[in-house]
Amino acid sequence: MLGMKECIANRYEALKSPAKDNVCHDRNGGIQGIQVTMFARLKTVSIIVLLSSQCLSKKDFSGDQVITIYPTTEKQVAFIRGLPEADYWNPKYADEISTEQKADVRFPRQAIDQVEKSLDAEEISYKVMIEDVQLAMNNQLKGRMARAGRELVHDYNVYHTVEEIEQWMADISAEYSDLVTYEQIGVSTEGRNMHMMKISTNRNNPAILIDCTFHAREWISPAFCQCFTRNLLEGYGTDPLFTKQLDSLTYYIIPLINPDGYKYSWDENRLWRKTRSKYEGDACFGTDPNRNCDANYGGEGSSNVSCANTYRGPFVESEPEVKAFADFTRSHLGEIMTYVSIHSYSQLVVLPRSYTSVPTPTIDVLMKYAKQAVDEIYRVHGTVYTYGQGSSSLYFVSGGSKDFAYDIGIPWTCTLELRDTGEYGFLLPEDQIEPVCVETTAALRTLSDAALELWLNKS
Structure with a gap:
């Protein structure tokens, strides 16, 4: 150190x-x-x-590197899974490495030479994607x-701390008090209040639920939740589509599902992913909240090892953050038509279900709106997203929030994996916040229309 x-x-x-x-x-x-x-x-x-x-x-x-590895045979896959001191970025765990996709893996500086020599010896193609992680x-x-020492004004083009996001929620709710209700939905493990903004013009409208920061290190996620909220509120009364949608829809927006983990990623470990719980008998802190939901809990794509990044926790909804989210969602069934969970990275619209390869009964409807969202993203900046059922488009996940929401009856759900595809990974620079905001807002406008259509067509 x-x-x-x-x-x-x-x-x-x-x-x-x-x-x-x-x-x-x-x-x-x-x-x-x-x-x-x-x-x-x-x-x-x-x-x-x-x-x-x-x-x-x-x-x-300092000196750590993210290496993108391209296995082409099952023997190479097995070798990569056994590499020492690996921190899997994409996919998130070793068992999901395959010949069908590249693998982004962070290695500590002391392991780099040996890892590269081993890959060379096995004739496995790779390249250094991030030369120095700390840099x-x-x-x-x-x-x-650049803002250091200046009066703090909320800048949507920089990343913000837990405290700043909480203050922003209170401020913007006061500024738009005729549209925004600032509500507490729970309390985190470390005692932080979990807040949600309800943006509505009519209590009887159908709803879309958007959450951010299930995973602490995915900083572009809460940054998007903030800028989308700004766009929605500033657009009401000036932008015809936003005005129409807000006149017809209620938006529930939760910028910080995992406030403890996000705080820890700022103060202690930038690459922290999980919550900050610690249970008797567990060797390590933290549960992956996106493996803790009631959706094939404990199945493939989750771990029972507390030190693993995909640790599912000791029991379903063990995390107070997940319990608060789940209770809120269950209490608004019949009202919420669309649920979108914002993550990074991979540029994907991930559809249910991720815990099985069996297509959902409504796969055609899911794919229809996913394609529309992807097309809208591409139209803005030419950014290419793909879409599909999670188990085929990404990897197997059990205990995920989008599958929980779908399984309890929300008609259209997805995980939206934002930029990029590995050049920066979880360390997306601030100059990309605004373009991400613009293109993802276009997708959310389409998914808002989907919520309205599903409401009007429900039987």
């Missing part, structure tokens, strides 16, 4: 200087192609204070660093 002075110096230099070229270039310059344009305007003292807080106890990832983390917050 770096000392305090060395840690601050390294991060300060990372902000001042453009990063080194990546091992594998692409047309956009890769992860290291971000240029510093605002550094001259930063206040040095404010930067040092901010970096000091980051360096006190936060896990350091990519520093780069991810450059926009936020």
Whole structure:
């Protein structure tokens, strides 16, 4: 672990200087192609204070790399599954590595040489996608660093802490008090209040439920929830489609399903995924909330090992965050027509069910609206998304929220995996927040129309 002075110096230099070229270039310059344009305007003292807080106890990832691996045989798949000290980014666990897709895996700096030698010896193709994970983390917050020492105004183009998001929810609910109701739906393991915004013009309207931050390290998720809420509220009365939809629909938006884990990803471990619970007999903290729902709980695609990133918890809905979400959803059955859970990354619309390969009875309806959403995303910036049933388009998952929502009777549900496909992974830079917001808002407008159609056509 770096000392305090060395840690601050390294991060300060990372902000001042453009990063080194990546091992594998692409047309956009890769992860290291971000240029510093605002550094001259930063206040040095404010930067040092901010970096000091980051360096006190936060896990350091300097020298770690994310390597994209391309297995072509079952023997190579088996070999990759056995690589030491692997942190699986996509897919999320070793058993889902296959010859049908690439695998993004983070390795600690001390393992890099041996991993690359082993891959070379086995003639397995790979490339270094992120050359230095810590540097990519520093780069991810450059926009936020530019605000250091300035009066805090909510900027939708930077990432925000738990405290800032909570304050934003209170502020925007007060600003649009005629449209927004600010409600508590539960309390997290560490005692944080879980809030939801109900945006509505008519209590009798059908609803769409949108949540963000099931997984703590997926920072683009709550960033989208914030900017979509802004777009919806600012568009009411000025944008014809938003006005029509809000006159006809109620929006339930939960920006922070997993506030404890998100807080921990800022303060201690940027790549933390789970909640922060700890149960008797468990060796490690945290449960994967998206394996803890009542949807084939305990089945394939979840782990019974507490240290695993896909740990399902000791029993269904053991996590108070999941219980609060599930209770709210169950209490609004018949009203909620569409449920969308915002995740990253992979650029996918993932449809139910992920715990079985058997198609759902309404697969044609699910696919119809998924295609419309994907087409709308492409129309905005040319970003390519794919869609399909989760067990075939991504991997097997048991205990997931979209399957829970579908199984209890919500007609249309999905997990929306936002940008990108691996160049930055969970460390998407802030300059991509706005384009992600615009294209994903287009998808949500389509899915809002889907909710209305499903309401009108329900028997």
